[in-house]
Amino acid sequence: MSKATGKTTPTNMRGGAVILRSISIFLTSGRSARALNQQAVKTKVKKMSDKDSKNKISVRLLEAAKRDTHFSRSEIEGLYKVYRKLISMNRPKTNQEKGAASSSIMGKPTTVHEGVDKVVFRELLHSSFDIVTEDMMMDRIFCVWDKANAGLIIPEAWFCGLSIFLRGTLAEQTDFCFSVYDLNADGYITKDEMFQLLRNSLIKQPQDEDPDEGVKDLIEIVLRKLDKDKDGKISLEDYRQSVLEEPLLLEAFGRCLPNERARDTFITTMKM
Structure with missing residues (x-):
């Protein structure tokens, strides 16, 4: 405002507008910064919450595991955390694998989005349970654990499989082993299946004219021991009776099962 006239000059008006604009920008930037900080905090909290929720077992799954396994509540919760860690170790899937459901001789395929894959499962058998065997046997153990035929070990299968491995009764482990050996899941272990299972169990000598003859002889010995009804194949009932007589x-x-030392070691780790 001019002292002489008492009127506001254009220069003073422009100066005031600049100041007001600067104050507005300052206030706006302050609000924006606070909003960004708040959003960052919310995002961080959400990520932590999502992680915690993934690692926390659902009530439904917990109750099912308590009902169907030999584990306590605290053991189930600990095993679920191990399960979540194993999932993070899965190998990346190709686009074809992501879009395809797994198929198997054990039933219709089931599409699932998350679980322990075969590569990680095989490493678990080797490193944690000291099971070192042929690829076919490894695959059969995986298939029997994967009761849902999902191509992945889902939580229910994880708990049930470990229950048999770590705390299974003789009857439960007998049925498990039979399922592993029954390659086509028809309820019998036939001579052909025995041949596939036993052909790598004998040490072949260079002078042997027909190495497979030794396997065939072994099959006949096994049949005499296990084939209770003498029908040329081993049924589940044959197998159960034989194992009861001679564990x-x-x-x-x-x-296809961990030894006592491996079981004790895993159980000790599970309780830590």
């Missing part, structure tokens, strides 16, 4: 026959056709 050492439990893994007659190959290693």
Whole structure:
């Protein structure tokens, strides 16, 4: 405002507008910064919440595991955390694998989005349960654990499989081993299946004219021991009766259960 006239000059008006604009920008930037900080905090909290929710077992799954396994609540919660860690180790899937459902001789395929894949499962058998065996046996163990035929070990299968491995009764482990050896899941272990299971169990000598003859001889010995009804194949009932009479026959056709030392070590780790 001019002292002489008492009127506001254009220069003063422009100066005031600049100041007001600067104050407005300052206030706006302050609000924006606060909003960004708040959003960042919310995002961080959400990520932490999502992570915690993934690692926390649902009530439904917990109750099912308590009902169907030999584990306590705290053991189930600990095993679920191990399960979540194993999932993070899965190998990246190709686009074709992501869009395809798994198929198997054990039933219709089930499409699932998350679980322990075969590569990680095989490493678990080797490193944690000291099961070192042929690829076919590894695949059969995976298939029997994967009761849902999902191509992945889902939580329910994880708990049930570990229950048999770590706390299973002789009856439960007998049925498990039989399922592993029953390659086409028809309820019998036939001579052809025995041949596939046993052909790598004998040390072949260079002078042997027909190495497979030794396997065939072994099959006849096994049949005389396990084939209770003498029908030329081994049924589940044959197998159960034989194992009851001689528990050492439990893994007659190959290693598919952890030994006592591996079980004790895993259980100790599970309780930590």
